[in-house]
Amino acid sequence: MELLDASFGALADPTRRAILARLALGEATVLELAKPFQMTQPAISRHLKVLETAGLIEQRVDGTRRPRRLAKPALDNIDQYLDTLRRALAANYDRLDQVLAAMDRNPDSTPNQRKTGGSK
């Protein structure tokens, strides 16, 4: 699943998330996107390429401009992955040893927690 590599990697950068936030309001060109972020146009173009490779945005051709907008495939993919994690998490919390572990890790009940014998 290397699309996940690209997708999560793309989302890990605050500038790229800001770009997505801007695109959430509607499509925008490179220069429009570059304006609010004090950063050069080439830098934004690179970020856009990363986002597009990740499947998070799409291009459109309009003369010399290339307005970008949000795309869905990556989001669906990510959602699906996170779902498996959520499920596993829920399942683990239902297990007894997880409950015991939770008690064990509470510093109030056992100052210096152990479990083999009980000393130090």
Place this chain on the structure above:
Amino acid sequence: MELLDASFGALADPTRRAILARLALGEATVLELAKPFQMTQPAISRHLKVLETAGLIEQRVDGTRRPRRLAKPALDNIDQYLDTLRRALAANYDRLDQVLAAMDRNPDSTPNQRKTGGSK
């Protein structure tokens, strides 16, 4: 939202996602985690620190071992963020210009697409 930086960054690495997949089956120690991945123990320890900083896993103390398990906060946080993107995406797709854009970007209908006279 720099927790998102950490969370998405953590999920961008395939080794770390594999670690999470293993932890989805239940808690495991560093050495147990290191075994399947042919990688040294220090490397795994670093990955675990990244995952923990991101809020994706937790530790437990058991003598000299530190079994890890999945944690929820980061997932909730991520879910919430993705939700805003999903919403924006849906909203954008409801707009007329987005629909026109979709047609415009279809290479079959217009070989060298323009639009100065059409929408915008």
Place this chain on the structure above:
DNA sequence: AAGTTATATAACTAAGACGTTATTTATGCA
């Protein structure tokens, strides 16, 4: 055709990520 505008690409630099081996710290055990 010539100039302008929108974007992409190239070449470079600085910083960060990810792996290694060697060593340290902390606990358990004889």
Place this chain on the structure above:
DNA sequence: TGCATAAATAACGTCTTAGTTATATAACTT
């Protein structure tokens, strides 16, 4: 005590990322 084991940390090399400036490409404008 002293040795063994689990995990963390240090120091280091290498590859990747994110930014810069300079330049190239493509399309619109006159």
